[in-house]
Amino acid sequence: MELEKLIEMLSQELKLPAIPQKDKNGLYQLNISPSITVSAKQLDPGVFFHAKILPMPKEGNKEALFIHLMKANLLGQGTGGAAIGIDPSEKFFTLSEVLEFEVNYKTFHEKLEDFLNYIDYWKEEVPKLMASFL
Secondary structure, eight states, X not given: OOHHHHHHHHHHHHTOSSOOOBOTTSEEEEEEETTEEEEEEEETTEXXXXXXXXXXXXXXXXXXXXXXXXXXXXXGTTTTTOEEEEOTTSSEXXXXXXXXXXXXXXXXXXXHHHHHHHHHHHHHHHHHXXXXXX
């Protein structure tokens, strides 16, 4: 199913004020909450999700945090198959996931919900980890 149609269905279900439109880079910006925006892009076949999780800590034991996040990425165990990374400006942790298969609305909705749950989890977990590494 085309991503545009999936997003229209999601917008209707969530009663969004407007259906997100594709930008010049082929990305749909889904403003899920004031603090979470998920970019979605059509693949052939599949869908790509990407979002900023939270800003990189300025102080503390970043090395221990990076090791912990790399372990979470290992086989997708702590990310549900997505991958934690760092944006090109090295200011934010990000979460990205590729669905390399044709998706229907039910699968799209479930995968997006799982993706959002992992964003929420890491938004809470990273500050706790940084506090424990002091």
